[in-house]
Amino acid sequence: MSATDPAVEVRESAVVAPGAATTPGTPAQPPPRVRTRGLFRSLGRNRKAVVGLAILVVFVALAVLAPVVAPGKPSLITDVASLPPSSSHLLGTTAKGQDVLALTLWGARSSLLVGFLVGVAASFLGVLVGLASAYFGRAVDDLLSLLTNVFLLIPGLPLLVILAAFLPPGTATIVVVLVITGWAGSARVLRSQALSIRGKDFVAASVVTGERSGFIMFREILPNMASIVMTTFLGCVIFGIGSQAGLEFLGLGDVSTVSWGTNLYWASNDGALLTGDWWAFVPSGLCIALVAFALALLNYAVDEITNPRLRSPRGRRDRAAAARGRTTDESPTTPTVVAVEGAR
Amino acid sequence: MRFILRRLGFYLLAFWVSITLNFLLPRVMPGDPVSRMFARSQGQMTPEQVDQLRKLFGLDHRPLWQQYTSYVHDMLTGHMGISISRFPSPVSEVIASQIGWTLLLGGTALVIAVVVGNLLGILAAWRRGGVLDSVLPPLLVFIGSFPYFWLAMGALYLFGVVLGWFPTGHAFSVGLTPAWTSEFVSDVATHLVLPAATIVLVSIGGWMLGMRNTMIATTSEDYIVMAEAKGLRPHRIMFRYAARNAMLPAVTSLGMSLGFIVGGAMLTEVVFAYPGVGYQLLAAVQGLDYPLMQGIFLTITAAVLLTNFLVDIVYVRLDPRVRVA
Numbered sequence: 001m002s003a004t005d006p007a008v009e010v011r012e013s014a015v016v017a018p019g020a021a022t023t024p025g026t027p028a029q030p031p032p033r034v035r036t037r038g039l040f041r042s043l044g045r046n047r048k049a050v051v052g053l054a055i056l057v058v059f060v061a062l063a064v065l066a067p068v069v070a071p072g073k074p075s076l077i078t079d080v081a082s083l084p085p086s087s088s089h090l091l092g093t094t095a096k097g098q099d100v101l102a103l104t105l106w107g108a109r110s111s112l113l114v115g116f117l118v119g120v121a122a123s124f125l126g127v128l129v130g131l132a133s134a135y136f137g138r139a140v141d142d143l144l145s146l147l148t149n150v151f152l153l154i155p156g157l158p159l160l161v162i163l164a165a166f167l168p169p170g171t172a173t174i175v176v177v178l179v180i181t182g183w184a185g186s187a188r189v190l191r192s193q194a195l196s197i198r199g200k201d202f203v204a205a206s207v208v209t210g211e212r213s214g215f216i217m218f219r220e221i222l223p224n225m226a227s228i229v230m231t232t233f234l235g236c237v238i239f240g241i242g243s244q245a246g247l248e249f250l251g252l253g254d255v256s257t258v259s260w261g262t263n264l265y266w267a268s269n270d271g272a273l274l275t276g277d278w279w280a281f282v283p284s285g286l287c288i289a290l291v292a293f294a295l296a297l298l299n300y301a302v303d304e305i306t307n308p309r310l311r312s313p314r315g316r317r318d319r320a321a322a323a324r325g326r327t328t329d330e331s332p333t334t335p336t337v338v339a340v341e342g343a344r
Numbered sequence: 345m346r347f348i349l350r351r352l353g354f355y356l357l358a359f360w361v362s363i364t365l366n367f368l369l370p371r372v373m374p375g376d377p378v379s380r381m382f383a384r385s386q387g388q389m390t391p392e393q394v395d396q397l398r399k400l401f402g403l404d405h406r407p408l409w410q411q412y413t414s415y416v417h418d419m420l421t422g423h424m425g426i427s428i429s430r431f432p433s434p435v436s437e438v439i440a441s442q443i444g445w446t447l448l449l450g451g452t453a454l455v456i457a458v459v460v461g462n463l464l465g466i467l468a469a470w471r472r473g474g475v476l477d478s479v480l481p482p483l484l485v486f487i488g489s490f491p492y493f494w495l496a497m498g499a500l501y502l503f504g505v506v507l508g509w510f511p512t513g514h515a516f517s518v519g520l521t522p523a524w525t526s527e528f529v530s531d532v533a534t535h536l537v538l539p540a541a542t543i544v545l546v547s548i549g550g551w552m553l554g555m556r557n558t559m560i561a562t563t564s565e566d567y568i569v570m571a572e573a574k575g576l577r578p579h580r581i582m583f584r585y586a587a588r589n590a591m592l593p594a595v596t597s598l599g600m601s602l603g604f605i606v607g608g609a610m611l612t613e614v615v616f617a618y619p620g621v622g623y624q625l626l627a628a629v630q631g632l633d634y635p636l637m638q639g640i641f642l643t644i645t646a647a648v649l650l651t652n653f654l655v656d657i658v659y660v661r662l663d664p665r666v667r668v669a
Contacts, residue, residue: 149354154648155648162369166370264491268497289489289490
């Protein structure tokens, strides 16, 4: 599972060396921060990133402005049931007579919030486990890697269903359950990245100067893997939004809250499919897909910026250069599959 | 050999974790399942029945470790208790009658998605910047962003209800008895088209992009340049030299994606009322049939672990580096 890291030996012997620890104030080497800022600047130039960000901004704005655009409780019955889209109800009404547009707008709030919370919590847990695993190595690494792999292998959705069935229904439960099942993927990716940084000289130098483990892990190793943290975060958000919708569609969430998942649950429960009320289930599903697509675009953009090999060559000159560059390229050959894993 | 043994140990450990999880869940959660079922049945259960159920769950007053050992023993010998919603058939019998359908659906979808997706990935990487490479990936990513069940709903509505090309649910028509006749097989096949197609559609993008990215890395290796210099036919370089080596990560994700397919198949099964394990799992949750729920979870986990182990064995055969390590 994990070979013993040669850097660990360096640390063991270096700590004993006298004199090295007498200059605690000076950081071994300023952690290269430039990459992080450069990442954001290149994001602005990347077409995929701009499109993705634009879609996300629109959805967040709609979610925030829901009380203004569609005032009142969205689940209120306002008109005759199953009206097709018209000028009074832009997206029609459900089989119960609720306005679909209001439901969709208000649904964005819960769905985006849960997605964001799951993203933050799951990637935080992933960072913690991945960093600790790579930094401490040995027994800690073995144990944490084992735990990660077990959680990766246990099939996610059935576990989600079981957990959701035993816990009291509600949005908080969904977040907790999704974090439990979602952190392992990011932990594994982050561990391997942290492991390669752990072996760099500047980390060894910090260890020699006697920096605290926490400082090295979070202030020196973490900033250098900002792009990977970002892709795993985006992947976790996609996972969160999609899985929440899936769970709620199965009726395992709190069916009285308004979210895209519960909208779809009610649409299918009211038989919108069989009566032909396509407007009852199309908007919510489309919203989920658009948000997930926007996040995936951002993800690929980050991937392309940090891994130049994946950039598709534009002009003929670029292509010729790429062909010539084949043998001289010395970037690491690990293809980034983070985005693909995250999309699941 | 050591590699295989180590993996075997790991899978056994993972299985033990899921059994333990299964054991602990009903005991740690607030309010035991029996009282929940009692509340649900609205006084139609006699105290004797409640007592029996408690015994069934092992929620009696024996010490925890004793309950645990007998639980593990029961699970390993296949005694998963008796289904409540389908009283009095044992859980294992209920699962056995339905796992075939899930295997059929998930297996068909997986094979199609893997073969087609990888082929597309190989072609896209081979012609970087070509039509296939620039049009298909964004499109597939977009389709892959849709929730499984939503695409399934859309397909059901469009092809099942509006156009009426395919049946809207179940694995075979009412009135047919399962047999190896051409009539029954073709009926099953038409029922399979929509659910399998939705799973393929959502999962194919991941395969294609994964393959494309590894393939791009492989095509910049020296031995490809060497093969080109030797004047080998491009076709041969593409498949026998580049793709063959780029397949390895795909084999690994094949094992991992099985759990994903089972999960995705679960939602699809619910939409199409396809009588597989996933559909049964949801029915068990709705009917508060805890023994069946846990039995299905364990069965799915065991299946995923077993297939991953098989993939590992194949991997040893494919990648000589593993054998040396």
